[in-house]
Amino acid sequence: MSSRGNFSSKIGFIAAASGSAVGLGNIWRFPFEVANGGGAAFLIIYINFCFLLCLPLMITEIAIGRKTQRDASSAFAHLGFPKWSILGKMGILASIIGLSLYYVIAAWSFGYFLEMLIGNFSIGAQFNDYIKDVIKIGFYGLIFLSITAFIVSKGISGGVEKASKILMPALLVLLIFIACYALTLPNAFQGISFYLVPDFSEIKLPIIYTALGQAFFSLSLGMAIHITFGSFVSKNDNILSSASAITLTDVGVAFLAGIMIFPIVAYQSSGVIEGVNGGPGLIFQTLPSVFESLGPWMGVLIGSCFFLLLTFAALTSAVSLLEVPVTYLVDQHKVRRNLAVILMTIFIFLLGIPSLIGNGYSSFFTNFIQYGSEGTPTDFLTFLIHTNDVIMLSGGFLISIFGAYKWGKSNLNNEIAVGNPAYKGSKAEKLIKLMISYFCPIVLGLILILTILDRYFGITLV
Numbered sequence: 284m285s286s287r288g289n290f291s292s293k294i295g296f297i298a299a300a301s302g303s304a305v306g307l308g309n310i311w312r313f314p315f316e317v318a319n320g321g322g323a324a325f326l327i328i329y330i331n332f333c334f335l336l337c338l339p340l341m342i343t344e345i346a347i348g349r350k351t352q353r354d355a356s357s358a359f360a361h362l363g364f365p366k367w368s369i370l371g372k373m374g375i376l377a378s379i380i381g382l383s384l385y386y387v388i389a390a391w392s393f394g395y396f397l398e399m400l401i402g403n404f405s406i407g408a409q410f411n412d413y414i415k416d417v418i419k420i421g422f423y424g425l426i427f428l429s430i431t432a433f434i435v436s437k438g439i440s441g442g443v444e445k446a447s448k449i450l451m452p453a454l455l456v457l458l459i460f461i462a463c464y465a466l467t468l469p470n471a472f473q474g475i476s477f478y479l480v481p482d483f484s485e486i487k488l489p490i491i492y493t494a495l496g497q498a499f500f501s502l503s504l505g506m507a508i509h510i511t512f513g514s515f516v517s518k519n520d521n522i523l524s525s526a527s528a529i530t531l532t533d534v535g536v537a538f539l540a541g542i543m544i545f546p547i548v549a550y551q552s553s554g555v556i557e558g559v560n561g562g563p564g565l566i567f568q569t570l571p572s573v574f575e576s577l578g579p580w581m582g583v584l585i586g587s588c589f590f591l592l593l594t595f596a597a598l599t600s601a602v603s604l605l606e607v608p609v610t611y612l613v614d615q616h617k618v619r620r621n622l623a624v625i626l627m628t629i630f631i632f633l634l635g636i637p638s639l640i641g642n643g644y645s646s647f648f649t650n651f652i653q654y655g656s657e658g659t660p661t662d663f664l665t666f667l668i669h670t671n672d673v674i675m676l677s678g679g680f681l682i683s684i685f686g687a688y689k690w691g692k693s694n695l696n697n698e699i700a701v702g703n704p705a706y707k708g709s710k711a712e713k714l715i716k717l718m719i720s721y722f723c724p725i726v727l728g729l730i731l732i733l734t735i736l737d738r739y740f741g742i743t744l745v
């Protein structure tokens with residue numbers, strides 16, 4: 284590998300990895316999963332998974348990347364375990380599936396930006412019809428994917444990183460502003476108590492595996508992304524503190540999105556929040572009328588800025604999603620970079636069409652599958668989210684087995700200690716050993732088995 288270069292600073296790495304992590308997962312997916320999962324109980328399980336299970340896995344991925352200075356696929360061979368490069372391949376599959384549904388939601392967000400610009404606040408109520416306009420949404424999706432492809436083909440993500448250093452904080456400021464405003468709305472309190480006061484009797488198996496899938500998706504885990512990022516991290520950097528900062532940022536943004544959404548949901552449903560339909564349309568159905576209540580000028584300004592910044596957050600994540608299969612084609616199959624980008628983009632666009640038309644336009648893809656344990660059919664996009672979750676969780680399970688038992692705990696800990704000598708013999712070292720060797724593989728393995736049995740075979744053991 285020639286002159287790979289490094290991140291110019293620790294902050295540069297944290298910003299780039301957070302740019303990949305913070306995206307639609309935090310602001311679009313997180314709130315509706317919380318709503319479906321019964322509120323605060325979901326939130327608590329989610330936060331625990333992020334810090335106890337995902338953080339050690341992220342540290343392991345980064346350590347593998349930094350040790351080998353290789354892309355995800357060849358990293359395992361470099362460590363002497365060529366068969367484990369299957370993990371890289373699973374990551375590639377997950378990123379292709381992930382991007383095929385991601386661009387559809389990004390297209391909704393971009394379309395909403397245009398609607399907000401012309402002050403069409405009634406779009407929230409017309410959401411179901413809006414997304415049935417597959418030509419329009421498909422066109423927006425194509426624009427979004429083309430920009431993503433352009434950035435990846437030019438290798439100009441440096442520019443995107445620079446832009447995101449301004450735009451991401453701007454999104455954060457806007458989220459805080461909207462959240463503060465939402466808290467002043469009538470019935471806001473009911474929304475906040477749904478979000479923050481847990482009712483543990485609500486906890487059922489699907490809530491647990493959905494929370495884990497959401498944690499993986501949001502932190503970009505199990506897709507070998509952090510191995511790639513890790514390969515550019517300097518040997519002087521402290522992996523532990525960088526990974527903690529990325530996790531904190533990502534969880535923080537998702538948490539804030541909840542503080543913003545639930546008062547609004549409660550306001551619109553006159554305080555009766557249980558049973559609110561929290562599907563993938565949640566933020567698109569609820570936010571426009573709140574922007575309208577800000578008054579015509581403020582509404583247009585805040586509404587269009589919000590959806591523009593959300594689209595931008597999606598773009599930084601989409602760039603890293605596309606980079607994974609493109610790098611694979613270039614490095615392993617010697618395909619020219621531009622050709623690899625074009626082929627992958629066309630393939631992903633086509634793969635996204637069932638997700639695009641499965642929102643009411645095609646009844647086949649709208650009622651795509653009926654899971655064993657559920658009464659109503661699931662649409663194709665939601666089916667892909669679930670399938671991707673299973674692939675990511677399997678990737679995470681294998682990473683923990685690899686880190687603890689193949690590469691080995693001591694090699695892993697030696698790498699974590701590079702750039703952080705105080706790590707050796709510390710409590711953190713003991714904790715990470717424990718998590719990676721026992722907690723992660725056991726919990727992940729168990730949840731994977733229970734999920735597959737419950738969802739696909741309708742066999743609920745707990």
Ligand code: PFF
Pocket residue numbers: 303304305306307308309378381500501502503504506508600601603604
């Ligand atoms: N973490 C991103 C989000 O929450 O929107 C999605 C994502 C981006 C997943 C990049 C995986 C990835 F490699």
